[in-house]
Amino acid sequence: MTRLAVFDCDGTLVDGQADICDTMVQAFERAELPAPNRNDVRRIVGLSLQVAIRELSPGIGENDAKNVVEFYKSGYFARREEGLLREPLYDGIGDLLAALHKDGWQLAVATGKSDRGLNSVLAAHGLTDLFISLQTADRHPSKPHPAMLEAALFEAGATPDQAVMIGDTTFDIDMARAANVRSIGVAWGYHETHELTQAGATAIANEVAELEQLL
Numbered sequence: 454m455t456r457l458a459v460f461d462c463d464g465t466l467v468d469g470q471a472d473i474c475d476t477m478v479q480a481f482e483r484a485e486l487p488a489p490n491r492n493d494v495r496r497i498v499g500l501s502l503q504v505a506i507r508e509l510s511p512g513i514g515e516n517d518a519k520n521v522v523e524f525y526k527s528g529y530f531a532r533r534e535e536g537l538l539r540e541p542l543y544d545g546i547g548d549l550l551a552a553l554h555k556d557g558w559q560l561a562v563a564t565g566k567s568d569r570g571l572n573s574v575l576a577a578h579g580l581t582d583l584f585i586s587l588q589t590a591d592r593h594p595s596k597p598h599p600a601m602l603e604a605a606l607f608e609a610g611a612t613p614d615q616a617v618m619i620g621d622t623t624f625d626i627d628m629a630r631a632a633n634v635r636s637i638g639v640a641w642g643y644h645e646t647h648e649l650t651q652a653g654a655t656a657i658a659n660e661v662a663e664l665e666q667l668l
Contacts (some may be wrong), residue, residue: 478491481524483524509613
């Protein structure tokens with residue numbers, strides 16, 4: 454029987470909060486715009502970059518928004534090239550993915566990261582070969598639009614009832630609902646658990662061992 458587990462990346466598989474916040478603040482500063490509050494930045498993690506910037510600065514002009522996007526991309530790439538990025542796996546995630554793969558699960562990622570960013574972080578942790586489908590913001594509308602999840606279902610040959618979406622934000626839960634896929638929220642990411650429950654998460658995992666039991 455086909456079983457597909459689709460994971461968000463930042464806030465679910467890896468903790469990249471510090472680098473995301475630092476890079477976003479610096480991008481706004483380089484564009485000579487007021488820097489957003491770091492907590493506000495944390496809460497938009499998971500959205501596509503262009504959407505996230507407009508959430509952080511609703512009245513931003515088109516040219517300023519384009520500048521912030523480019524400054525963020527170049528700043529994040531520079532951090533990666535200089536070996537400064539800190540994107541550790543959450544404790545237990547590597548073992549969980551290996552166990553699910555061994556047990557016959559098909560694994561996928563649906564993330565607001567770029568192709569380059571996702572490929573880099575998976576390669577850094579030796580996880581690339583575990584995943585059958587990698588869906589990013591480069592090829593899809595931002596979450597909570599269901600396009601990423603629908604593409605993962607197609608590539609895995611799975612139906613919505615054979616899949617589960619695992620994520621740390623309401624964007625993930627809303628995307629799953631839009632695709633008629635059940636969802637599990639994780640408590641170690643960037644949105645509060647009560648928000649995930651209110652958004653419609655089927656269950657909440659407070660730690661990785663609990664997530665394995667739920668799956």
